[in-house]
Amino acid sequence: MAKPFSFKVLATDGRARRGIIDMPRGEIRTPAFMPVGTGGTVKTMYMDQVRGVGADIILGNTYHLMLRPGAERVARLGGLHEFARWPHPILTDSGGFQVMSLSKLRKLTEKGVTFRSHIDGAPYEMSPERSIEIQSLLDSDIQMQLDECTALPAELKEIERAMELSLRWAERCKTAFGDQPGKAMFGIVQGGDNAALRVRSAQALSAMGLKGYAVGGLAVGEPQAVMLEMLDITCPELPADKPRYLMGVGTPDDILKSVARGIDMFDCVMPTRAGRHGLAYTRRGKVNLRNARHADDPRPLDEESDCPAARDYSRAYLHHLVRSQEALGAMLLTWNNLSYYQKLMQDIRAAIETQTFEARGAEITEGWARGDI
Numbered sequence: 001m002a003k004p005f006s007f008k009v010l011a012t013d014g015r016a017r018r019g020i021i022d023m024p025r026g027e028i029r030t031p032a033f034m035p036v037g038t039g040g041t042v043k044t045m046y047m048d049q050v051r052g053v054g055a056d057i058i059l060g061n062t063y064h065l066m067l068r069p070g071a072e073r074v075a076r077l078g079g080l081h082e083f084a085r086w087p088h089p090i091l092t093d094s095g096g097f098q099v100m101s102l103s104k105l106r107k108l109t110e111k112g113v114t115f116r117s118h119i120d121g122a123p124y125e126m127s128p129e130r131s132i133e134i135q136s137l138l139d140s141d142i143q144m145q146l147d148e149c150t151a152l153p154a155e156l157k158e159i160e161r162a163m164e165l166s167l168r169w170a171e172r173c174k175t176a177f178g179d180q181p182g183k184a185m186f187g188i189v190q191g192g193d194n195a196a197l198r199v200r201s202a203q204a205l206s207a208m209g210l211k212g213y214a215v216g217g218l219a220v221g222e223p224q225a226v227m228l229e230m231l232d233i234t235c236p237e238l239p240a241d242k243p244r245y246l247m248g249v250g251t252p253d254d255i256l257k258s259v260a261r262g263i264d265m266f267d268c269v270m271p272t273r274a275g276r277h278g279l280a281y282t283r284r285g286k287v288n289l290r291n292a293r294h295a296d297d298p299r300p301l302d303e304e305s306d307c308p309a310a311r312d313y314s315r316a317y318l319h320h321l322v323r324s325q326e327a328l329g330a331m332l333l334t335w336n337n338l339s340y341y342q343k344l345m346q347d348i349r350a351a352i353e354t355q356t357f358e359a360r361g362a363e364i365t366e367g368w369a370r371g372d373i
């Protein structure tokens, strides 16, 4: 019998939790940041490097992989871990969010969502059942329910309709997922910026006895204060002994404030996307390497970092690579940024363990609040 999925809270500091998710393919130290690996790759990185910066789990993407190379093909080739040579846990999003943000001619009904591929315009249908089937074909360890994420601002009745549809789809995904030992299916709380709808969604999902819960429908353009207020309302309604995943979040400041409200897992395209656009995250703030003022700067990004990209290359060289659009520029800055995010999570986990998280909060990212340096 495969080792079952388990989550243990090892320490708390206020509402912040330090935990471990134990799965057959390995442990996930929480609070965790999950690098985004859209098409089975964390762009510009070797998987050994992704592991090397400290990531325990990466994200796969149902929408992209079902379009290309196809879920059945990945299954025939041994599943996503074999295909991408990442032997550790993978979490896959259900695809609904990507359909609504990327595909064309999409139509959403009770049955599911129909859409045309943004690649070749071919027609597809994604039902809750098909989403779970695709995630299972990919051999994903943590599978997300198919849901409808409402863009904000939105009418209350629109938010309510999408939240209730997502609850019905959660039931269908739970049935479709069945009993896959060692794997987990997470529900996704919706409800927009409405407290009552958030509570209803969280309570209904909690009653389904799922292995983990995501907070969706946020980081869609609302002010940070609204996002945090929704966490204050939602987290207390979720089981304390199950992991909580805030989808699509976020900046280091977002992460610190969300950990303080009880969130355990995060994903965000920023560190990888910013790296490809010449932006470096450092302990003393963000550095835009496109800026000409770096042209003669012999200093590395962070001489104290244990990441070669941060420690061994001058800002002048990085500026040159970025300006020349050399592939190595994106590679080194992505490496630096993922290393920064994992160091941030490591510091957060240590601060919770030593009960200094609440006290140290902002200091963990030092001059983070400062802008471009």
Ligand SMILES: CNc1nc2c(CCNCc3ccccc3)c3nc(N)[nH]c(=O)c3cc2[nH]1
Binding pocket: 036, 037, 038, 059, 060, 061, 093, 094, 095, 096, 097, 144, 147, 148, 149, 188, 215, 216, 217, 218, 219, 220, 247, 248, 249, 267, 269
């Ligand atoms: C950026 N803000 C944000 N992202 C959200 C996502 C996607 C999370 N990232 C998944 C991903 C996976 C692979 C490759 C790229 C991204 C959501 N996903 C779902 N299913 N539901 C949401 O409510 C929801 C809300 C979000 N807000």
